[in-house]
Each structure stands twice: as C-alpha cells, then as structure tokens.
Amino acid sequence: MPERVIYFPRINPPDSEWFTRVLLYWDEVGTIVPLGGPTEVLDDYARGLVDAGLVRPVIPARYIGQIPRFDDAFLELIEHDPAVPRSRVDLDRVPRARIHVQKFGDRLARELERRGLARPAGSYGWFEVEQRTGHLFMTYLATALGSLQELAMTPITEREEHLKLLSGDSGELGEPVRAALKVAVLQGALPAPAVGVPPQEIAKFKRENAALLVEFREEVTRRALEATRAAPEAWVELATLEGGDIGRMAAELTASMRGRNWRKIGLGALGVVGPGVALLDAATTGGAIAASAGLLGAVLGAFGGRRPPQPPAHGLGYAAAAAQRFSTA
Numbered sequence: 001m002p003e004r005v006i007y008f009p010r011i012n013p014p015d016s017e018w019f020t021r022v023l024l025y026w027d028e029v030g031t032i033v034p035l036g037g038p039t040e041v042l043d044d045y046a047r048g049l050v051d052a053g054l055v056r057p058v059i060p061a062r063y064i065g066q067i068p069r070f071d072d073a074f075l076e077l078i079e080h081d082p083a084v085p086r087s088r089v090d091l092d093r094v095p096r097a098r099i100h101v102q103k104f105g106d107r108l109a110r111e112l113e114r115r116g117l118a119r120p121a122g123s124y125g126w127f128e129v130e131q132r133t134g135h136l137f138m139t140y141l142a143t144a145l146g147s148l149q150e151l152a153m154t155p156i157t158e159r160e161e162h163l164k165l166l167s168g169d170s171g172e173l174g175e176p177v178r179a180a181l182k183v184a185v186l187q188g189a190l191p192a193p194a195v196g197v198p199p200q201e202i203a204k205f206k207r208e209n210a211a212l213l214v215e216f217r218e219e220v221t222r223r224a225l226e227a228t229r230a231a232p233e234a235w236v237e238l239a240t241l242e243g244g245d246i247g248r249m250a251a252e253l254t255a256s257m258r259g260r261n262w263r264k265i266g267l268g269a270l271g272v273v274g275p276g277v278a279l280l281d282a283a284t285t286g287g288a289i290a291a292s293a294g295l296l297g298a299v300l301g302a303f304g305g306r307r308p309p310q311p312p313a314h315g316l317g318y319a320a321a322a323a324q325r326f327s328t329a
Contacts, residue, residue: 003217004028006058006146006153009097009138009162012046013055018158021192023054023202025217030153032142033057034102034125041100045199052199054206058153060145061102067144069302071108074140077298078117083132088116097134101125103141136295139165143299165295191254193262201260209256216249 005026011033013019022029034041042050042057049055064070078084085094099118101109102125109127112118121128129137139155139162146153157163206213 003214004030004146004151004153005156006030006032006142006151007055007156008032008142009135009157009159011041012043013049014158015045015195016158017192017194020195020197020202022156023049024192024206025213027214028056028153029054029156030056030058030151032103032138032145033059034100035059035061048199052203054199054203058145058151059102060141061105063145063148063151064105066148066150067302068304070144071105071111073298073301074108074137075111076301077136077140077295078133081132081136081294084136085117085130085132089130091116091119091128091130095131096128097131097138099127099129099134099137101127104137135161135165138162140295140298140302143295144302147299147303191250191257193257197262201262205257205260209253212249212253216246216253219246219249 003026005022005028007013007019007022007029008031011031013022013029013031031046046055050057098121104112104127109118112127112129112133113120117133118127118129120126139157142155142157143166145151146155155166157166
C-alpha cells in the first residue's frame with residue numbers, strides 16, 4: 001500500500017534538507033492549496049515540485065463536504081481548548097496566523113469572525129486568525145483531510161507547535177513521542193542531500209531507487225515502532241542503524257547520492273508521532289475518543305464519532321521534526 005503524507009501548515013513547503021528527505025522517502029506528498037492556488041499561490045520551488053510529480057496540491061474545498069461535522073467539531077474543539085481566548089481579542093495586539101478562507105469554508109470563517117478570532121486580511125480571501133486558533137485549525141484540517149480514504153495521507157510538519165498538537169499533548173512532548181524522536185534522529189537514519197537539488201533530479205533519483213527507498217523506510221519505521229514499545233534503555237539498541245541490511249541500505253543510498261555529485265549528504269530524521277495511535281485504537285475497537293482528547297477527539301467527532309474512513313498507516317502518523325531541534329532531547 002502506498003505511503004502518503006500531507007504537509008502543513010504552510011502552502012509552500014520549505015526548500016530544505018528536511019523536506020528533501022520527505023520527498024525521497026514517501027511515495028506521495030501533498031500540500032494544502034486553495035482552489036486555483038497551484039498557479040496563484042505556489043512559489044517557484046513548489047511549482048517545480050508539482051511539475052516534477054513530487055508534490056500533489058490538495059484543494060480542501062473538494063473534500064471538506066465529505067466530512068459530515070467538519071465545522072461543528074472544530075468549533076467544539078476551540079470551545080474546550082483553554083488556550084483559545086474566551087472573549088473577543090484585539091487582533092492587532094495578539095500573534096496571528098494567516099489562512100485562506102477556502103481552507104475554512106464560508107460558514108466557519110464567519111463564525112470565527114463573529115467570535116472575534118479572525119478577520120479578513122485584504123483581498124483574495126485571506127484571513128488573519130488568532131494564533132492558537134490558527135494552529136489548531138491547520139493541524140485539524142491536515143489530519144481530517146488525510147483521514148479520507150481518497151487521500152489516505154498522514155500529516156507531516158517541521159513546526160514544533162503543530163508537532164505538539166499532533167502528539168496529543170499541548171504542553172511538553174509525551175514520553176512515547178520522545179522515544180520515537182530519539183530513535184529517528186540517531187546518526188545513520190535517512191540520508192538526504194542538502195538544499196539546492198532541482199526537483200527533476202530528485203524525481204529521477206526516486207524513480208531509479210524506488211524499491212530501495214521503500215525498503216529502507218519500512219525498516220526504519222519498524223525499528224522506530226519497536227523502540228516506542230520498549231523500555232528506555234532499549235531505545236538506542238533497537239534504533240542502531242549500523243551493520244546488517246539496514247546499514248547496507250543506508251550506505252548504498254548515500255553512495256548513489258554522492259555519485260550524482262549532490263553536496264553534503266546529511267543523516268537526518270523524520271520524527272514518528274501519534275495522531276494515528278488514538279485514531280486506530282478507536283477504529284479497531286469500534287469506540288470513540290472523549291471530547292477531552294482534544295484535537296484527536298475533534299477529528300473523530302468530525303466523522304460522527306466513528307472511525308475515519310482511512311486511519312493512518314501502521315497506526316502512527318508521521319510528523320517530521322527537524323533533526324537539530326530534537327537531537328538533544
């Protein structure tokens with residue numbers, strides 16, 4: 001089964017070693033784009049990725065109608081979130097996020113505006129949204145869209161504030177998440193070139209090494225999953241990527257990259273975290289997550305409290321964490 005991810009919160013993915021790693025190791029990568037956006041809002045790098053077949057624009061207006069309680073579940077989420085202001089705020093005096101109305105839909109945009117949490121920002125459908133509300137919405141949107149069977153994409157981000165929301169913990173990262181991140185950032189994981197590799201070259205490398213990339217990704221994922229279930233003292237042993245088949249695959253990929261004269265082949269990470277853990281548990285038991293479960297409960301609530309059509313693969317969602325940020329955690 002293909003492994004797909006959906007990048008958020010920004011429309012344009014970063015031109016970075018981290019995102020090159022995402023492009024290489026996952027079968028399909030989406031980014032959330034307003035209707036008409038592929039020509040109007042994508043930057044040159046993102047358009048190059050789309051043209052090379054590396055990134056798929058996901059237009060939320062085409063899918064939100066398939067999620068029966070999309071608006072209501074998000075409103076319930078912000079009503080129960082203690083960090084969202086309970087009274088109108090002066091949007092000139094608080095941090096704000098910028099989100100296009102087509103990601104909200106007109107009804108939800110109007111309701112957020114009525115509550116003083118959002119306001120139109122000039123023309124072309126952009127809104128300024130109180131920052132916590134904006135962070136919650138983009139994480140909720142990516143997770144809900146990715147749960148649709150037609151998309152089957154797990155959310156991926158390099159932003160710490162969204163990573164924490166995906167972990168189900170609004171404060172410090174939970175211990176299972178720390179375990180997985182510790183696994184993922186160990187030296188030897190997921191080689192990739194630094195910035196500056198043209199999208200067409202990445203696409204060609206991916207085609208020529210498809211089987212090896214998939215095999216390597218699956219082995220790294222397997223070891224990460226084992227480590228999250230083990231005692232802390234076993235993390236390093238389980239995550240060692242030296243020797244054996246996994247060491248051979250890492251060396252083979254690195255040599256192939258260097259053979260293309262790609263500079264600075266880095267050994268970085270994709271952090272493994274768990275919106276999918278709770279979603280899959282609810283799906284397999286036929287249960288639902290309580291409203292106190294925050295963002296995960298809201299996503300289930302958007303689908304009527306039952307399992308989403310497409311739980312994330314492996315029971316774990318993938319949220320990418322910049323290796324430098326978590327390597328000393």
